[in-house]
Amino acid sequence: AQSVAQPEDQVNVAEGNPLTVKCTYSVSGNPYLFWYVQYPNRGLQFLLKYITGDNLVKGSYGFEAEFNKSQTSFHLKKPSALVSDSALYFCAVRVPYGNNRLAFGKGNQVVVIP
Amino acid sequence: DTEVTQTPKHLVMGMTNKKSLKCEQHMGHRAMYWYKQKAKKPPELMFVYSYEKLSINESVPSRFSPECPNSSLLNLHLHALQPEDSALYLCASSQEGRARNTGELFFGEGSRLTVL
Numbered sequence: 001a002q003s004v005a006q007p008e009d010q011v012n013v014a015e016g017n018p019l020t021v022k023c024t025y026s027v028s029g030n031p032y033l034f035w036y037v038q039y040p041n042r043g044l045q046f047l048l049k050y051i052t053g054d055n056l057v058k059g060s061y062g063f064e065a066e067f068n069k070s071q072t073s074f075h076l077k078k079p080s081a082l083v084s085d086s087a088l089y090f091c092a093v094r095v096p097y098g099n100n101r102l103a104f105g106k107g108n109q110v111v112v113i114p
Numbered sequence: 115d116t117e118v119t120q121t122p123k124h125l126v127m128g129m130t131n132k133k134s135l136k137c138e139q140h141m142g143h144r145a146m147y148w149y150k151q152k153a154k155k156p157p158e159l160m161f162v163y164s165y166e167k168l169s170i171n172e173s174v175p176s177r178f179s180p181e182c183p184n185s186s187l188l189n190l191h192l193h194a195l196q197p198e199d200s201a202l203y204l205c206a207s208s209q210e211g212r213a214r215n216t217g218e219l220f221f222g223e224g225s226r227l228t229v230l
Contacts, residue, residue, distance in 0.1 A: 032216055034218055034219075036221075041226075042223055042224075043118075043120075043204055043221035043222050043223045043224050044157065044204070044206075044219075044221040045221070046218040046219070046220065049216075049218055051216045088154065090156055090157075101159060101162075101170065102159070102219060104156035104157060105156065106155070106156055107154065107155070107156050109154070
């Protein structure tokens, strides 16, 4: 079965500092990996995905993520955090040729301090 | 702006009521999903429709009844709900409905349901 771990409950970062949200996965075979963001009282918004190819993936709003197969990780990063980045972030994994199930991590609350 | 539209945005219902949640997408996506989300928790998959056929039912109680009238519409019929069913109900769609689905999910803004 596929699973995703987001080890931290909350990430606090000062505005302008680098932001990292951690994600590790467990899946048989090659995974499809996704990051979503959820602002208060809103649906989930897609940020970026890794399917194959270059391990560094660039996404929306200046976010990027690096796929590391040996460490089974897919950490989300942003070089300079904005107050508006404060939100709930979910990592998710899907197994290729699977059953369309997307396994979500528990989520990380990111708080950017002005 | 999301291209998946959900109505109503808010719904309050009693335990004996019958109501429906509606979802619509016009992106030509062939898979549509219902998720339930409690506050600060990840979405929990309820149902998946692939090419207008129910492909996944995550052992959801029968008081929740999904319907996919056509490739653009998805409904969730609610009957005799319990207070613990109060949550944000999210609809989503993805381009491919079959096995090799590399596509991301597009989520609606959700319908916030309160059961009294």
